[in-house]
Amino acid sequence: MNTAPRPLLDRFGRVHTDLRVSLTDRCNLRCTYCMPAEGLAWLPKAEVLSDDEVVRLVRIAVGRLGITSVRLTGGEPLLRRGLPALIGRITALGPEVSLTTNGIGLARTATALHEAGLHRVNVSLDTLRPERYAEITRRDRIADVLAGLAAAQAAGLAPVKVNAVPVRGVNDDEILDLVEFAAGHGYRMRFIESMPLDAQGAWDRNAMVTADEILAVLATRWELVPVGRHGNAPAEEWRIAGTDTVIGVIASVTRPFCGGCDRVRLTADGQLRNCLFATEESDLRALLRGGADDERIEEAWRSTIARKGPGHSIDSADFVRPDRPMSAIGG
Numbered sequence: 001m002n003t004a005p006r007p008l009l010d011r012f013g014r015v016h017t018d019l020r021v022s023l024t025d026r027c028n029l030r031c032t033y034c035m036p037a038e039g040l041a042w043l044p045k046a047e048v049l050s051d052d053e054v055v056r057l058v059r060i061a062v063g064r065l066g067i068t069s070v071r072l073t074g075g076e077p078l079l080r081r082g083l084p085a086l087i088g089r090i091t092a093l094g095p096e097v098s099l100t101t102n103g104i105g106l107a108r109t110a111t112a113l114h115e116a117g118l119h120r121v122n123v124s125l126d127t128l129r130p131e132r133y134a135e136i137t138r139r140d141r142i143a144d145v146l147a148g149l150a151a152a153q154a155a156g157l158a159p160v161k162v163n164a165v166p167v168r169g170v171n172d173d174e175i176l177d178l179v180e181f182a183a184g185h186g187y188r189m190r191f192i193e194s195m196p197l198d199a200q201g202a203w204d205r206n207a208m209v210t211a212d213e214i215l216a217v218l219a220t221r222w223e224l225v226p227v228g229r230h231g232n233a234p235a236e237e238w239r240i241a242g243t244d245t246v247i248g249v250i251a252s253v254t255r256p257f258c259g260g261c262d263r264v265r266l267t268a269d270g271q272l273r274n275c276l277f278a279t280e281e282s283d284l285r286a287l288l289r290g291g292a293d294d295e296r297i298e299e300a301w302r303s304t305i306a307r308k309g310p311g312h313s314i315d316s317a318d319f320v321r322p323d324r325p326m327s328a329i330g331g
Contacts, residue, residue: 126164215238
């Protein structure tokens with residue numbers, strides 16, 4: 001008889017139910033706030049988890065650890081070959097499955113992804129201006145992203161969420177425009193405070209547009225009604241009064257939500273991280289390839305989460321940047 005899995009707890013009593021799985025560290029954009037123009041040294045293929053290895057770890061997470069939602073990330077996850085088939089295998093295990101993407105390639109894959117069982121997508125879009133998009137990403141691909149958003153909506157991957165990172169002097173003059181664009185197309189807009197996870201180490205606290213600043217800009221045009229936070233979701237949400245339009249703000253720096261964090265991260269090369277800003281990892285790939293049974297892998301997983309700290313302390317003098325940039329960790 002099947003029994004319910006024992007909760008995945010840390011020493012602060014937080015129950016972890018959300019697994020972020022990076023499928024690749026590769027990306028087809030070179031966003032200025034993420035990586036240098038020449039890109040990074042990508043992981044050799046042999047070091048990246050195979051589909052079978054990903055599925056086995058997700059099976060352990062769902063069946064033994066109580067994970068209920070899986071978000072597929074990258075790099076850019078649409079670069080992973082055979083992605084619909086992999087999604088089909090993961091959804092068959094029972095979790096809700098979503099995907100974070102830059103939207104390039106989504107127009108040609110959205111239907112297949114939905115048919116494979118994908119529930120939702122988050123698409124990164126920091127500007128609506130083609131010339132600015134090319135400056136930020138170093139690629140002239142905004143038309144592909146807009147087509148991808150429309151395809152995701154048509155395929156039923158709803159609600160389609162649009163993620164933007166406002167940066168002072170770069171795109172912070174488009175906050176209102178982005179909301180109007182999203183609302184006009186039935187997408188859900190989310191703004192994210194920039195975080196110190198760029199490969200260059202050039203993050204500037206003063207260039208970060210804070211949640212309070214974002215809300216102040218929004219309030220110049222609309223009355224905002226607090227919706228709060230849905231469970232342990234990272235976004236605080238507000239509804240524009242008199243409408244169904246909901247805007248989310250993820251304030252990882254100025255309003256950290258570590259006390260309710262239910263997330264754990266698996267990198268493309270099989271390293272388990274108990275925090276986006278963790279400075280240590282646990283090598284699940286070595287266990288997989290060394291012949292460890294499911295019980296041994298479960299023990300390693302629980303041990304890693306047990307060592308999770310109270311929070312990331314980005315906004316304090318004690319903060320230590322992780323060695324890996326965001327593209328190598330997974331969002």
